[in-house]
Amino acid sequence: MSSTTIQIISRSKYYNWLVKNLFSSWVNTILTVIALIFVYQVGSFFLNWAIFDADFRYNFQGELIIDRGFCSKNIMPGEYGACWAIIFARWNQFMYGLYPIEEAWRVNLIYALLPLAIIGILFDKIPFRRYFIYFTFIFPFLAYFMLYGGPGLSVVGTNKWGGLLVTLFLGVTGIGLAFPLSILLALGRRSKMPIIKSLCVVFIEFIRGVPLITLLFTANVMLPLFLPDGVNPDNLLRALVAVTLFQSAYMAEAIRGGLQAIPRGQVEAAQSLGLSYWQTTRKIVLPQALKIAIPPIVNTCIGLFKDTSLVLIIGLFDLLGIGRAALADMTWTKLYYEVYVFISLVFFIFCFGMSRYSLYLEKKLKTDNS
């Protein structure tokens, strides 16, 4: 076949697709046109605002923007583009909060190593996966040492942490700690031992029946009451406890769904071979149940990641809290859209990543089970 015929065939393929899907009838054609106009209007408005008419570090006169008074839209009537200078000016706070800037390399190092720490769990067919998994278990200690400090590194109290650091800390640690806890809760809820079972049911149902904000307040006010005198965990740790408990309850229910999908015969076969309860659970039940439960588990993770922004209510400065602090600054006030669009974008990147990962897994599991 010559290249021209291939071109003709492929061109007609697109043509056929267009006709079939977008212009198959009058109604379809009208809807297509309306939709295109709508997308064009909204899209061009947004792109003009966010990129083409926007200020980044310099305004239209080429001056460095050092406060909102320099934004083009505040100089020229009729200009409406975004003024991203606030993001640049506040970049360090968005990334590290009040972390001393000369120590920020420690945070950057952890940001850089984080993907390496989770890649071994996310993908099962990567080279040297075993070593990535080892790293996953070392990483929390490394991260604690690097972020908080210790021998050889100056201590940076968690009250100085903020922005993306707090958001990621709560999200990643919360999910990481909640995962093993939720497995135990899910198993406990299906246990034949009445006390264990009722404890798990009460815990899960209580946590699920209470808003996260309430838990955050409770952890903030009540946690010190349960601890011995003198032990006064800092705010971030209290928030982490609340977030972990909250997440574990939801994740436990997702895992329970997976457990219920495992046929009874699997357990019976394992038992008849002489495997103990824990061996059966670990080698037979959980590998299959977690596989099934991955999409709902990721779903709860996405939910939690976004919910971490609620900690601003107990005085922690996560990404959203830092954004609000930036807006409260007289030199930058009123740049709401810029700040909230930026924060949304950061959250979106992480949540969209998780969502795509979940889809990828669903597809992979389908082929695995063929």
Add this chain to the structure above:
Amino acid sequence: MSTDQVIHLEKVNKWYDDFHVLKDIDLIVNKGQKIVICGPSGSGKSTMIRCINRLEAHQKGTIVVHGTELTNDLKNIDLIRKNVGMVFQQFNLFPHLSVLDNISLAPIWVKKMPKNEAEDIAMSYLEKVKIPEQAQKFPGQLSGGQQQRVAIARSLAMNPDIMLFDEPTSALDPEMIKEVLDVMIQLAEEGMTMLVVTHEMGFAKTVADQMIFMDEGRIVEQASPDEFFNNPKSDRTKLFLSQILNH
């Protein structure tokens, strides 16, 4: 009491809530015996053999396997399960593990055998059931007959001296039944003690040295195959046999 006696059920009773599934079951199995159990569905035949390795708990009576009585004592249950293999109607292979891993799992984890030794044993049993070439595949890639043969190999790898078969061919297409029965016949010829719940009467005639007919939770008739097929005593047995043999 014979010293060859390996399983002894005495006045075993079991209820599912109000439903009386097993009623005063008495059964003695000697070493090397092949017992085929048949009966209509719901007669309690599966439940009876599932009580022998405690997949079901009985509520009254005693079950003694190899001199160990089955009670709630987990140690006894483990001891018995190590010596009693079971093959299920639905195969119950572990779908997330390869054929080889399915078979070597229990030797590795229960018998604490080194991995390569367990895999050698797994391969030898795969050869015995005549599918060594499937070792690296996953259960979902095999035919029903092949899966059931893997399930038999998986049980045998624990080196049990009693094998329980719970309708091992009922979920198979007709053309695959023979390959599974052939393996079972071979096993019988090697002297394995076998309790088989099945409606394969041809198989029963070939290997059984005791036939048991159950109905409504009772053992209605227990006899040698010759007696059982040619001269059944109870009318219920006659009716059942006429239905199943004319089928």
